[in-house]
Amino acid sequence: MYLHRVMENVRHTGTAIEETLRVVGDRWSILLVRAGLRGIRRFDDFCDDLGIARPVLTERLRRLVKFGIFERVKYQDKPVRYEYRLTEAGLALSPALVALVRWSEEYSQESSSDVTLVHAPxxxxxxxxFWCRSCQSTFGPNAVKGVASQLDS
Amino acid sequence: MYLHRVMENVRHTGTAIEETLRVVGDRWSILLVRAGLRGIRRFDDFCDDLGIARPVLTERLRRLVKFGIFERVKYQDKPVRYEYRLTEAGLALSPALVALVRWSEEYSQESSSDVTLVHAPxxxxxxxxFWCRSCQSTFGPNAVKGVASQLDS
DNA sequence: ACCACTGAGTTCGGATTCCGAACTCAGTAT
DNA sequence: ATACTGAGTTCGGAATCCGAACTCAGTGGT
Incomplete structure (x- = not known):
């Protein structure tokens, strides 16, 4: 393995996806985004809907706000109250969420799927x-290849 | 022992995505799939590539094998040695992975050199x-709709 | 005035999980 | 005889997770 390491000059730590998964890669964050997409906004509603522990919800929402996925919005003054809304970046996670839902429907053994995703029209x-623009064709995961982007080293 | 209580505490739990995220929703599993797609197969190589602690890697691979995402394959007899290969189900996670990579590229503040995914040919x-078989056309997430599968409630 | 209630958290102790470092074990290479 | 390899396991301490109970400002009912 040492020889392999020497030959591999590309280090794979510190990449963008690792950064992303450090934010979103836990048991709750994706579910929070999903709840946000379903219209849930208030602390107690997230709590009830997901069954997440309150201290964990606090910490998770803070982190998601910090990374621009949710925003904390005051919706009432008298007793000052805040709710959490998905930002544009948060909404942009929906393709990933859809992909995971799709995978769940097809491969998750624990059945009882809730919804089936369809082409709306x-x-x-x-x-x-996957779609290749230059070939004008779709293809499956077997035809996917990874290429290191050329940036510094 | 603790999981029992979590399982019994079924409110909105029990949906397919939640089940899936219990398998794949941690900091490492998606990265392991990504490493698998890059051709990494051996224990020490996963370890070295991701910087994951060995006991955690052991547990994670075991779980991913149990849920059919990787398979443990003997590749040598003399000293009996096993490696881990993505199954069909594991490969099928690539759309979710791709969606996350693309999100990372667009929204993650920390952007280092990463691997770009390309059409191999x-x-x-x-x-x-997304592909609609009856319309014979591709479409984006905005044209996706969820339809409740027949289920009690 | 008194009391219950609401929403968004915080505090608490205990259970679980994560980590790096060191160790094991069978077999190989020098 | 010694060193090395690959795939793990064992260890103790640190970090995280959990449910339950508590806080705090304001609101509404009697």
């Missing part, structure tokens, strides 16, 4: 694919 | 789409 159950 | 950077 026609109601057909959707499939997922 | 032609080298073009891939895009992501």
């Amino acid at each position: 026609c109601g057909t159950e959707l499939e997922q694919a | 032609c080298g073009t950077e891939l895009e992501q789409a």
Whole structure:
């Protein structure tokens, strides 16, 4: 393994996705985004809906706010109260969420899926694919290859 | 022992995504899948590539094998040695991974050199789409709709 | 005035999980 | 005989997670 390490000059720590997963890669964050997409905004509602422990919810929302996925908005003055709304960046996580839901439907053994995702105009159950612009064709994961981006080293 | 209580505490729990995130929703699992897609297969290579602690890697790989995302394959007899390969289900996580990578590229503040995913035959950077079989067309997340599967409640 | 209630948290102790470092074990190479 | 390899396991301490109970400002009912 040492030889392999020497030959591999590309270090894979410190990449963008690792940074992202340090924010979003836990048991709750994606579920919080999903709840946000379903219209949930208030602390106690997140708490009841997910069954997350309150101290953990506090910490998680703070982190998601810090990284721009939720924003903390005052919605009432008299007793000052805040709620949490998805930002544009938070909404932009929906493709990832959809992909995970799709995977869950197909591969999760623990059944009882809640919803099936369909193509809205026609109601057909959707499939997922990668699209190659230059080939003008869809393809599956077997035709995916990783290429190191050229930036410094 | 503690999980029992979590399982009994079924409110909105029990949906497929929650089950999935209990398997894959941690800081390492998605990164392990990504490493698998990059061709990494051996214990020490995962360890070295991700900087994950060995006991955690052991537990994580065991869980991913149990849930059918990796398989443990003997690749040598003399000293019997095993490696970990992505299954079909594991490969099928790549759309979710791609969605996260693309989100990272766009919204993550920390942006270092990463791996760009391309269409292997032609080298073009891939895009992501949903595919409707009956319409024979691709579409984006805005045209996705959720339909409740038949279920009590 | 008194009391219950609401929403958004905080505090508490205990259980679980994470970590790096060092160790094991069978087999190989020098 | 010694060193090394690959795939783990064992160890203790640090960090995180959990439910339950508490706080705090304001509101509404009697």
